[in-house]
Amino acid sequence: MELTLLGTGAPEGLPRPDCPCAACATALGDEARAATALLVDGSLLLDLTPGIAFAAARAGQNLGQVRQVLLSHPHDGPAMEIPAGLPQPARVPDGRELTLISGQRVRAVATDAPGTGYEVTGHDGERLLYLPPGAAAAGTSGPEATAAPYDTVLMDVLGRPDALARLREAGAVTPDTDVLAVHLGHDVPAGRETVRRLTAAGARAVPDGTRITVGPPPAPGVRGLAAGTGPAPARPPLPRRTLVLGGARSGKSLEAERRLAAWPEVLYVATGGTRDGDREWAARVSLHRERRPASWRTAETCDLVPLLAEEGPPLLLDCLSLWLTDAMDRADAWDDAAWAGGGERELRERCAELADAVRTTRRTVVAVSNEVGSGIVPATAAGRRYRDELGRLNAAVAAECEHVLLVVAGQPLPLKG
Known part of the structure; x- marks a missing residue:
């Protein structure tokens, strides 16, 4: 025909x-x-x-x-x-x-x-x-x-x-x-x-x-x-791993959701967890849930490595910056003494494990993370540590992705792929 x-x-x-x-x-x-x-x-x-x-x-x-x-x-x-x-x-x-x-x-x-x-x-x-x-x-x-x-x-x-x-x-x-x-x-x-x-x-x-x-x-x-x-040229291959970066309210989460909107049974992995008594945070979470397709499921967890290792529908990970906050909490990496006494090594191992899981996963993955390296220098050593480690984590995950986007003022700019 x-x-x-x-x-x-x-x-x-x-x-x-x-x-x-x-x-x-x-x-x-x-x-x-x-x-x-x-x-x-x-x-x-x-x-x-x-x-x-x-x-x-x-x-x-x-x-x-x-x-x-x-x-x-x-x-x-x-x-x-x-x-x-x-x-x-x-x-x-x-x-x-x-x-x-x-x-x-x-x-x-x-x-x-x-x-x-x-x-x-x-x-x-x-x-x-x-x-x-x-x-x-x-x-x-x-x-x-x-x-x-x-x-x-x-x-x-x-x-x-x-x-x-x-x-x-x-x-x-x-x-x-x-x-x-x-x-x-x-x-x-x-x-x-x-x-x-x-x-x-x-x-x-x-x-x-x-x-x-x-x-x-x-x-x-x-x-x-x-x-x-x-x-006619063949369709471009689907990017199996995508990292979407952006600043606050840049539209990065919406852009990540858009990348998977045509796929059923997406698993939306929210790494922010719950915050008892914080109404503003609850409102943010509710807004995210309302705009997701009804066929998507939600998992609130920071345990990403097992999910990446499993077979299953596409994953939307939102976001790596909150995952890093949890990882630093577990390593007690905010404290200077704990950082020098093994917290740095523990955190780097966790980040390397996550990047390796992204490399070996067979699932379609869209991950979201904050781009904080271009902003104001944090006033505390712990804040500067977080900024530096997030930059390293973003670079490690981006290296394993076929497609990397930077969202600025709602406009997605391709950095890779």
Whole structure:
């Protein structure tokens, strides 16, 4: 089955008309996107969008062979002009299946937002799933009812990472599924940051006009053909170990959570523990819990080495700076005499053990830590000791990670990977 992405943008496109925001101002060249529309085998058009005939011409396609036009999301604006020769657009009722003259089978998938998703099966059994913007599959007609995983999924990956997590949990998306991000609008970070976020989600984005072969890849490491460019590059490998650094209120924890939002059954390891009677600390912990996906579990512990050694779902460690506080407490490393009498050696051994556990773990790990080396020099010897040891710990863990980010004012800056 051949799929041509005539557009990959949000319903308003990117850039939005007359929008002065920074994302729209920088959406040039391949970053400019028409509203998402898909052409399947030249005969099935999913979504009728403004300028569809011009989009097809730019992609080297002719709409003259289209025999069916299906709509996925509601159109609330004025009546859309239908190019000459195209059949009248229709919408398939949820759960209904139809067989097209061209041979594909189409099943309508109910969603949890206005609109309809479509599952398309090709002549040789290859399967794709297309979801409208801001939507996840829902109900008994959803992918939970499918017998096999999809070859290709096109959906709002960055807007609804939880929807992708649900598809993975149901077995509808596997490591072999080509997940393509569509409905990309001006709320999506521009440039390389979009690539990094999608890579963390196990997905990718392609320019308008890209052609994709749905089904087994034509060669190792190749997922499809980009129009006029030859083989498209393979998806970048998932970073298995990521360290997210940042200062206070920099957005580092939110960024770490975002890196795992498309994965089910994440274990959120909170190293801060509990503080009896501290209402402000309890409020912070509660805020963290509320914004995590419901499918994630939480463990409040500083015993990280056994968790890293176990098999299991991805780990989010938040944070190493609080883990170090606990390690220094156990070694009595705040006291000068205890530090000189063996506390330093004990702490260094604990830190080395943790770094070694990060090196040998087979789990996907995202760890958070504070970057304190650029701030005010602490007034006490114990404070300076903590600052120095945290710097050493961060460097040791970063050396074992494929991906290291520094978050400044909410902006993730790649340091490695």
